[in-house]
Amino acid sequence: MNNKILILVTLALVFSCKENDKPQKAETQSINNYAVEIDSFLTNLAKDQVFMGSVSLSKNGEVVYSNAIGYSDLEGEIKANKNTKYRIASITKVFTAVLIFKAIEDGKIQLDQTIDSFFPTLLDGYKITIAHLLHHQSGIMSYTKDQYFWDNRTQNQSTKDLMNVISSLDRNFEPGENTEYSNSNYFLLAQLLELIYDDRYENLLEKNIIKPLGLQDTYVGKTTHSDHNESFSYTSENGEWKLFPETHLSIAKGSGSLLSTPSDLNIFFRSLMNGQLISSASIEKMTTIIRNHGMGIFRYHIHDQSGYGHGGNIDGFTANSIYFMDLDVALTISSNASSMPIEEVYSEILKAYLGKQEVTISEEEVAQFVGVYISENDPEDQCVFIQDNNVLVNFIKNEFKAPLVYWGNNRFVLEQLYAESISFTFSDDGNQLIFDQGDYRGVYKKE
Incomplete structure (x- = not known):
């Protein structure tokens, strides 16, 4: 249908039971139909063993619904709860993009600045700008598509190792000529931040985002520990959940290395889009959509509502987090095991909240x-x-x-x-x- 329809762009990104908690609602909100409907939907998913994870929905900055189903640690028989931390995969990229825009506002770098001075061994660095990296327009192939990643993803990786891999990768197109999602872009941006500030990526996150927003459960992940209320991930084999060997998050710096909770992510996206982290001019640049991509963020359209956010996958984890500005509503779903697309789960929960009812037709x-x-x-x-x-x-x-x-x-x-x-x-x-x-x-x- 020419180029008008943009059909079902799947972000299957490498870095993308029983009810455990009673739904948490704002004190001013009484029990309502949407909470009952969402509860029923999630309970059925749990009974069918097709989904484990957590949901948080906020309105005007206040949590109006949250729930967790399934287990964060099946072997230890530890049930998930509203404070369970999940690997959020490519949602990490939004945090990295915010740090880049803060660096621009600090006068450390410029959006149209080329990256050759930071990465002199990188092919075509003199052609690639910071804007190209943010917008996935560099042409650098994603290192997660290279065999090196799959051979080494469970092992600790140094920055030098990954820079050598990225420097050796083919170019898919000339910088700026096209758009193709690539984790290489955001690893480079994280490394660039460390170079210009002479500080670790996790320290920059803590100083500029996590501490100012009071995010209690968001940080760079390491090896999973259930005693820290961190979740393992699982895949379905013959109708049973099997533990997924976890990726060492050193290989995902800046592109997929964070852990968080749905409630923390709702706070983050609402704060970002309301100008609490970067300027309105930076937000406008960040949310300028070119070939379906913003600068570290995506625009979503669902049930006649538009919002900004991101999704991501890593190991058996999937997540979607979107803030709908016109509604002042944020909805995040994080899953550690799902045999159905998380987009379907997201759609059903938002539909229940909005009170949208499909009409029967013969x-x-x-x-x-x-x-x-x-x-x-x-x-x-x-x-x-x-x-x-x-x-x-x-x-x-x-x-x-x-x-x-x-x-x-x-x-x-x-x-x-x-x-x-x-x-x-x-x-x-x-x-x-x-x-x-x-x-x-x-x-x-x-x-």
């Missing part, structure tokens, strides 16, 4: 919207819809099937976390379609 009603719709402005631009019982499916390029959610009044929506949701609104006779995505609106006629 197979006969869906049938009238099946067919090919052609843009009035471009005959090559087509929308194709097929039917799966009482579900309308957007069939994209004859290969990708995207089931649509029906919200009533002939409106079907393709929900996407990492791109603008797409709304398809049909005329009553099914002969015309209004296509809405972000600022784009198009009229399509049935073939």
Whole structure:
């Protein structure tokens, strides 16, 4: 459908039971339907053994719901709780980006400054700017795709070792010509911070972010210790959770090395987006989206709401943390074991909080919207819809099937976390379609 639709960009990033705690709610908020609905949803996930992890949701800076299900340590039979720390993988990159913008505001570096003076042995360093690293536009391949990473990920790695690996990697494109997510970019940014401040990355985090915000459970991880309320991670094998051998986080500095809790992450993202860490001018640069990427942050669209945040995966851990400014709502999910996409868990919890209810539609009603719709402005631009019982499916390029959610009044929506949701609104006779995505609106006629 030309380049209007940005479909389901999967951030499967290397650095991306029984109810244990009663839901924690703000004192001013009584028991409500969304809490009951979320409780039921999570309890069912636990019973089906498809998800373990923690959830925290805040409104106006106050926690209105939190819960934890499953175990942080299966062998030790230690249940997760609201203070359990999880590896947050690529959400670390947002912290690194904030430190870079603080360094810019301190006059230490400039956004358009090339990195050759910091990394003289790095290929094309004279072409690569700090902005390129932040925006994943350097062209440097991610070292997590190199065999060295997989051969050595469980062992302690020195900065020198990783710099040698990154310096040897191929370039995927000329700096600035394209965008491709790469953990190499954020390892380099962390190393750059240590060089300009002559201090350790973890000390810079503590001084500039963790201490000012009062984050009690956020820090650079080392070997997991359950007696510190740190979680192990697991994968599903034959219907049972099996311990996942953990990555040594020295190999993930700046790109995926942090531990945190969902409640701490909600505080962090709300504080960031409300100007408590960096200036409004820096936030504007950080949230400028080019080819789906901001500078260390992503824009999300779900259930007709937009927000900024990040997600990430490492070992058996997955996490998503998003702040929705218009609602002043932050929602974070951290999981140490999941056999279903965390995006689905996230979507269901947010939908329950927003009180959005899908509308039932019959197979006969869906049938009238099946067919090919052609843009009035471009005959090559087509929308194709097929039917799966009482579900309308957007069939994209004859290969990708995207089931649509029906919200009533002939409106079907393709929900996407990492791109603008797409709304398809049909005329009553099914002969015309209004296509809405972000600022784009198009009229399509049935073939």
